[in-house]
Amino acid sequence: MPDANPFLDPLRFGRRVSPCSLVIFGANGDLAKRKLLPALYRIHYEGRLPPSFAVIGNSRTEMTDAQFREKMRESVSRFLEDSPFEAGVWDSFAQNLFYVAGDLADPGFYARLAAKLEAVEVSHRTAGNVLFYLSTQPSYYAVAVHGLGVAGLHRGDGWRRLVVEKPFGHDLGSARELDRKIHDVFPEPEIYRIDHYLGKETVQNILAFRFGNGIFEPLWNRRYITYVQITAAESIGVEGRGAYYQEAGTLRDMIQNHLLQVMATVGMEPSNVFQADAVRDERAKFLRSIRALKPGEVDRYAVAGQYGPSRAGGAETPGFRQETGVDPEAQTDTFAAVTFFVDNWRWAGVPFYVRSGKRMPKRVTDVAIQFNSAPHSLFAGNGEDERLSARPNLLIMRIQPEEGISLRFMSKYPGSGMRLRPVSMDFSYGSSFGTRTPTAYETLLVDALSGDATLYTRQDMVEASWRAVQPILEVWENRRFDFPNYTAGTWGPKEADDMLARQGHFWRVP
Numbered sequence: 001m002p003d004a005n006p007f008l009d010p011l012r013f014g015r016r017v018s019p020c021s022l023v024i025f026g027a028n029g030d031l032a033k034r035k036l037l038p039a040l041y042r043i044h045y046e047g048r049l050p051p052s053f054a055v056i057g058n059s060r061t062e063m064t065d066a067q068f069r070e071k072m073r074e075s076v077s078r079f080l081e082d083s084p085f086e087a088g089v090w091d092s093f094a095q096n097l098f099y100v101a102g103d104l105a106d107p108g109f110y111a112r113l114a115a116k117l118e119a120v121e122v123s124h125r126t127a128g129n130v131l132f133y134l135s136t137q138p139s140y141y142a143v144a145v146h147g148l149g150v151a152g153l154h155r156g157d158g159w160r161r162l163v164v165e166k167p168f169g170h171d172l173g174s175a176r177e178l179d180r181k182i183h184d185v186f187p188e189p190e191i192y193r194i195d196h197y198l199g200k201e202t203v204q205n206i207l208a209f210r211f212g213n214g215i216f217e218p219l220w221n222r223r224y225i226t227y228v229q230i231t232a233a234e235s236i237g238v239e240g241r242g243a244y245y246q247e248a249g250t251l252r253d254m255i256q257n258h259l260l261q262v263m264a265t266v267g268m269e270p271s272n273v274f275q276a277d278a279v280r281d282e283r284a285k286f287l288r289s290i291r292a293l294k295p296g297e298v299d300r301y302a303v304a305g306q307y308g309p310s311r312a313g314g315a316e317t318p319g320f321r322q323e324t325g326v327d328p329e330a331q332t333d334t335f336a337a338v339t340f341f342v343d344n345w346r347w348a349g350v351p352f353y354v355r356s357g358k359r360m361p362k363r364v365t366d367v368a369i370q371f372n373s374a375p376h377s378l379f380a381g382n383g384e385d386e387r388l389s390a391r392p393n394l395l396i397m398r399i400q401p402e403e404g405i406s407l408r409f410m411s412k413y414p415g416s417g418m419r420l421r422p423v424s425m426d427f428s429y430g431s432s433f434g435t436r437t438p439t440a441y442e443t444l445l446v447d448a449l450s451g452d453a454t455l456y457t458r459q460d461m462v463e464a465s466w467r468a469v470q471p472i473l474e475v476w477e478n479r480r481f482d483f484p485n486y487t488a489g490t491w492g493p494k495e496a497d498d499m500l501a502r503q504g505h506f507w508r509v510p
C-alpha cells in the first residue's frame with residue numbers, strides 16, 4: 001500500500017534534489033539492479049526527484065536506451081522491497097533513463113559519455129550538475145576516475161560529485177593508493193564514500209537515542225557498561241558472489257566497514273552540531289581509538305570461521321567450498337568474530353564483541369549493551385535460580401529486521417515473597433510510527449544528490465577502520481585454517497564462544 005500522503009510530511013520528505021544527471025558505472029550489475037534503481041524509482045514515486053533529472057547507465061554490454069529501460073523495469077518490479085510497482089509511475093520515471101555502452105579503459109567511451117551528458121543537459125535541463133556513481137567491480141574504480149579526469153568530465157558548469165561503493169581498498173595500503181588516485185582528479189568535498197549501514201534508519205536512530213535523550217548518555221560509559229555486542233548474521237550464503245567473496249571474506253566484507261561504523265555510532269562522542277564534518281570528526285576520533293592488536297594477540301581476540309555443508313531438516317545446503325566459483329581449498333572466512341578495545345576515557349577496558357557470518361540460523365543485526373549487575377543482590381539467598389533472578393540490564397537495538405529497541409530489567413514476579421524475573425520494555429518502529437522506513441540507498445542517494453555528506457565516510461575514517469583490522473588480516477593471510485569449522489545454519493565455530501568465555505561472557509542468541 002502507498003503511504004497515506006507522504007508529501008504532507010515535511011520532516012521525512014522535505015529534502016528535494018536539485019536538477020542533475022546521475023551516471024551509474026556498472027549499471028548492469030547486481031547493486032544497480034537490486035538497490036540503486038529501486039531506490040531511485042521510489043524517490044521518484046515520492047516526488048522528490050525534479051523533472052530536470054536524468055540517469056545515464058553504463059556497462060560493457062551493448063544496449064539501446066529502450067533495452068536498458070526494459071531491463072531496469074524488470075529489476076525494479078522484482079526488487080522493490082516494500083512498496084508497490086506502478087506502471088504509470090515507472091513510465092514517467094523511465095523517460096529519464098539513458099544508456100551508454102563502453103569499456104572504462106577506452107578513452108572513446110568518455111567522449112560518448114560527454115556527448116550524452118551535454119544532450120541531457122539540454123533536453124532535461126540538468127544544469128550541468130553530475131553525480132558519478134562507481135558501482136563496478138572495485139578494480140575499475142581508479143580506471144574510471146582516471147578516464148573522467150582525462151576527458152575533463154570532473155569539471156563543468158555545475159557541481160560534480162563522485163560516489164565510491166565499498167570495498168574501498170583491499171587493505172590499508174591499497175585503500176591509501178586508491179585514495180591518492182581519486183584525489184588526483186576529485187577534491188575531498190566531492191568524494192562520497194558509501195557505507196550503506198550508515199544510511200539505515202535504525203543506525204541513525206542510535207544517535208537519536210543517545211543524543212536526543214537525557215537519561216541514557218550519563219550511563220553510556222565504562223562505569224556502567226560491562227560490554228557491547230554487535231551481531232550481523234545472514235542466513236544466506238554467498239549467492240552467486242563466490243568469486244568476489246573468496247577474495248574478500250567476512251572481516252573485509254562486513255566488519256572493516258559496516259560493523260565498525262555501527263560500533264563508532266555506538267561509541268563516539270556527541271558532536272556540537274549535526275553537520276557533516278562535525279559528526280565525521282567524532283566518528284573518526286572513535287575509530288582511531290580502536291586498539292590495533294599485536295600479532296601475538298590475534299588468536300586470543302579474533303576468530304575466523306567457514307561454513308561446511310548441512311543436511312538439517314532433510315535439506316542439503318552446500319558448504320562454502322562447494323559454492324559456485326569457489327576454490328575447494330578456499331581459506332576464506334565466512335564468519336568472523338573480533339574483540340575490540342577502545343583506548344579512551346569513556347571505553348577503557350570495555351570489550352566490544354563484534355561478529356558476522358553467512359549461513360547463520362537467521363538474518364538479524366543488532367547491538368546489545370550489557371550493563372553492570374546491581375552491586376548487591378538484595379533478593380538473593382531465597383533458593384532462587386540466580387540466572388533468572390539476577391540478570392543484568394540489557395539494552396538491545398534491533399537494526400534489522402523487527403526494527404526497534406528493547407530494555408530488559410528485573411521485575412517482581414506476582415505473588416508472595418520477592419521473586420524477580422526479567423521483563424522488557426519495547427519500542428518497535430512498525431507500531432510506533434506506522435509508516436514505511438526508507439531503505440538505506442534511498443536516504444544516501446538523496447543525500448549525495450543534495451550535497452550532504454554526513455552519512456558518508458571520509459578517508460581518515462576508512463583508513464582508521466583498515467588499521468583496526470589490518471593485524472588480523474595479516475595473521476590470517478599466513479595461516480592454514482582447518483576449515484570448515486561450523487555447519488551451515490549454526491551460530492559459528494566453537495572458538496567464538498571460547499573467546500567470550502575466557503572473559504566470563506557469552507554470545508546472546510538474538
Ligand code: BG6
Nearest residue numbers: 166196232234253254258365400
Ligand atoms: C554488503 C555485503 O555490503 O552488505 C554483503 O557485501 C552483505 O555480503 C550485505 O550481504 C548486507 O547488507 P544488509 O543491508 O542486507 O544487511
